[in-house]
Amino acid sequence: MTTASPYEHSPHEHSPHKQRADLETLDSRIPLVELQHASLMYGTVLGVNDIHLDLPRGAYALVGPNGAGKSTLIGLVTGSLSPTLGHVKVFGKDPRRSRQVMRQIGLCPAADLLVHGVTPRQWLKLQLQLIGLSTKQAIARVDETLEFVGLAEAQHRAINTFSLGMRQRCKLAQAISHDPELLILDEPFNGLDPIGRHQMTEMLIAWKNQGKSLLLASHVLHEVEQITQSFMLIFGGRLLASGTAGELRRLLADLPQDIILESPDRDRLASKLSGQPWVRALHRTAACNQLIITADRPLELYQCLAQWSNGEHPITIERLTGSDGDISTLFRLLVSKHRGERAYQLSGATS
Amino acid sequence: MNPIPHPRGSVLAPLHQSISPLLVQRYHAVAGVIAYEFRRTITPWRIALWVFMIAIPVALTVTVAYQLRGSLSDDPNIQMAFAWMLYVLMPQAITMLGMLLWATPIVNSELESQSWIYSIVRPGGRQAMLLGKYVIAVLWTSSCGAVASTLAVPMLNLAAPFYNWLALVALCILSSIAHGALFAFIGVMFQRRAMVLAFTYTVLVEVVLGWIPAVINKFTVAFRLRSLYFQWLELPMVDFLENPEMIASQTSSWIHISCLLMGSAVLLAVAAWRVERAQYRWQSEV
Numbered sequence: 001m002t003t004a005s006p007y008e009h010s011p012h013e014h015s016p017h018k019q020r021a022d023l024e025t026l027d028s029r030i031p032l033v034e035l036q037h038a039s040l041m042y043g044t045v046l047g048v049n050d051i052h053l054d055l056p057r058g059a060y061a062l063v064g065p066n067g068a069g070k071s072t073l074i075g076l077v078t079g080s081l082s083p084t085l086g087h088v089k090v091f092g093k094d095p096r097r098s099r100q101v102m103r104q105i106g107l108c109p110a111a112d113l114l115v116h117g118v119t120p121r122q123w124l125k126l127q128l129q130l131i132g133l134s135t136k137q138a139i140a141r142v143d144e145t146l147e148f149v150g151l152a153e154a155q156h157r158a159i160n161t162f163s164l165g166m167r168q169r170c171k172l173a174q175a176i177s178h179d180p181e182l183l184i185l186d187e188p189f190n191g192l193d194p195i196g197r198h199q200m201t202e203m204l205i206a207w208k209n210q211g212k213s214l215l216l217a218s219h220v221l222h223e224v225e226q227i228t229q230s231f232m233l234i235f236g237g238r239l240l241a242s243g244t245a246g247e248l249r250r251l252l253a254d255l256p257q258d259i260i261l262e263s264p265d266r267d268r269l270a271s272k273l274s275g276q277p278w279v280r281a282l283h284r285t286a287a288c289n290q291l292i293i294t295a296d297r298p299l300e301l302y303q304c305l306a307q308w309s310n311g312e313h314p315i316t317i318e319r320l321t322g323s324d325g326d327i328s329t330l331f332r333l334l335v336s337k338h339r340g341e342r343a344y345q346l347s348g349a350t351s
Numbered sequence: 352m353n354p355i356p357h358p359r360g361s362v363l364a365p366l367h368q369s370i371s372p373l374l375v376q377r378y379h380a381v382a383g384v385i386a387y388e389f390r391r392t393i394t395p396w397r398i399a400l401w402v403f404m405i406a407i408p409v410a411l412t413v414t415v416a417y418q419l420r421g422s423l424s425d426d427p428n429i430q431m432a433f434a435w436m437l438y439v440l441m442p443q444a445i446t447m448l449g450m451l452l453w454a455t456p457i458v459n460s461e462l463e464s465q466s467w468i469y470s471i472v473r474p475g476g477r478q479a480m481l482l483g484k485y486v487i488a489v490l491w492t493s494s495c496g497a498v499a500s501t502l503a504v505p506m507l508n509l510a511a512p513f514y515n516w517l518a519l520v521a522l523c524i525l526s527s528i529a530h531g532a533l534f535a536f537i538g539v540m541f542q543r544r545a546m547v548l549a550f551t552y553t554v555l556v557e558v559v560l561g562w563i564p565a566v567i568n569k570f571t572v573a574f575r576l577r578s579l580y581f582q583w584l585e586l587p588m589v590d591f592l593e594n595p596e597m598i599a600s601q602t603s604s605w606i607h608i609s610c611l612l613m614g615s616a617v618l619l620a621v622a623a624w625r626v627e628r629a630q631y632r633w634q635s636e637v
Contacts, residue, residue: 042632078472079471079472080468080471080472080630081630082630099373099474099475100474102472102473102474103474105472107468107469107472109465109468109469111465111468112465113464113465113466114463114464114465114466115464115466116464117391117394118387118390118391122387122390123387125383125387126383126384126386126387127469127473128383129379129380129382129383129384129386130380130383130384130469130470130473130475130476130479130480131376131380131473131474132371132375132376132377132379132380132474132475133379134371134379135379135382135383135386138383141366144363144364145363148363174469176363177366178366179363179365179366
């Protein structure tokens with residue numbers, strides 16, 4: 001696990017002979033995305049803060065809570081925003097200036113599609129013509145793409161009559177219709193039902209397996225875990241850490257955190273825990289049998305709990321809720337670590 | 352590159368597309384926007400608005416014609432009044448209002464529907480949107496003025512109805528081009544309150560300043576249009592002013608037309624430059 005450091009991920013194999021003619025000049029050895037101390041200010045608000053990043057081609061998940069700066073970072077990568085400080089390069093070129101690079105980016109933004117009185121067919125045709133395709137080429141491609149995303153039957157209905165999931169598929173269709181090298185999706189699972197989520201996941205895995213690059217932004221870790229094991233954690237506009245899901249979990253386990261226990265033997269458990277040096281705080285809540293433990297070394301807590309629940313006078317544990325999967329906690333912990341704070345005050349933890 | 356399989360069994364084949372020259376790509380992009388925006392104008396609401404904007408000047412003309420029916424209408428002063436009424440209604444009010452409605456929110460309407468982001472990640476997408484939407488706004492508005500002129504001119508007992516109609520249609524087209532460029536420019540430069548700014552500009556500059564007999568009014572669209580109307584219909588110059596040239600210039604028509612077209616081209620070029628570099632705020636940005 002690294003924190004705010006250049007990414008150590010090995011790139012996917014990218015066979016030059018498979019690239020299209022217009023991609024020949026985009027050398028596969030050139031990094032996918034390079035951000036050199038990029039910062040972006042919205043007036044006095046910091047959107048992203050001094051991000052230095054060098055990503056080889058591959059699939060990456062950009063994970064962070066809402067408002068962390070994911071969409072802003074995506075804006076920089078797509079060229080829709082330019083950095084206040086620093087530089088951004090995609091495929092070795094400035095995405096705001098290079099038409100060739102822009103053609104190789106497919107973006108599925110988080111914002112809902114609110115166009116009125118337009119069918120997905122008309123809308124998709126426009127998006128392809130904006131790339132530079134003729135009407136004939138665009139129409140042929142629209143048919144293929146709508147079939148692919150499962151909107152062929154609804155192609156003559158207005159987009160504003162679609163469900164959220166269908167609009168999401170419409171957005172995905174425009175992102176992949178021009179066959180880009182880099183697909184960027186911002187919260188792609190929003191509004192999708194379980195089947196839709198599964199299909200989206202499978203499609204993105206297939207995309208990745210084609211050797212194409214993927215940048216996926218989400219605030220839910222487990223949603224993106226199936227697609228890629230390469231994560232970048234962003235919070236408060238800063239890139240806090242990068243690594244695999246396993247490394248993330250290990251990091252979480254090594255950091256102080258709140259663990260909520262429900263046990264009929266709460267008092268006995270509290271008594272045992274109070275003697276442990278790695279217990280920072282114990283809090284008995286009003287809820288029946290609930291105990292919140294703030295532990296400096298959660299792994300040792302888990303080991304002790306395993307021993308005590310199997311000992312001579314076993315302690316019954318009905319429920320244990322850790323911070324794993326709670327992305328907000330993870331980010332608070334990482335921010336604390338980033339700031340070099342020794343004490344990690346977590347929400348709801350009072351002693 | 353192999354096709355991308357989808358869990359439902361469908362596949363998306365790689366796009367085998369030869370790269371066209373840049374100008375051809377830009378042509379396809381602008382043509383795409385024009386076709387798309389044209390289809391969007393064929394909705395009951397927009398057609399109703401188009402009909403309404405034609406109906407208002409026609410209804411006013413019918414009312415005036417009815418009130419002044421009979422021998423009075425042959426009076427040269429009444430003929431002059433008819434000509435000015437048609438001018439104020441068609442190339443001034445109708446086209447100005449139409450362009451205010453269609454050209455000013457070129458960017459803002461895209462931001463509101465959260466579809467701007469899709470255009471800006473396309474090469475040349477921003478400029479194609481600007482130009483395509485501008486062309487549709489000009490077509491929509493000038494057609495409004497042309498149809499209204501076609502219906503209104505025969506209602507009045509004008510001495511040279513065909514010549515009047517021709518002049519009005521030509522002025523409607525020129526007015527749409529010039530006002531469209533002006534309002535598109537304002538819409539691109541100011542993300543917030545563009546409509547208010549455009550309206551304020553219209554009232555203060557085109558309506559008030561445009562009629563002040565001073566050199567400054569030569570920079571207004573209204574002055575050029577008015578001068579052309581004077582010349583084309585050979586209207587008598589007002590005699591109560593010391594220098595009537597300040598109200599309508601007798602300079603060659605081509606000078607006025609060139610000023611309008613070149614001014615529009617410059618405004619559109621600056622707007623296109625600006626739109627390519629601007630960072631407009633949209634909902635999901637932060």
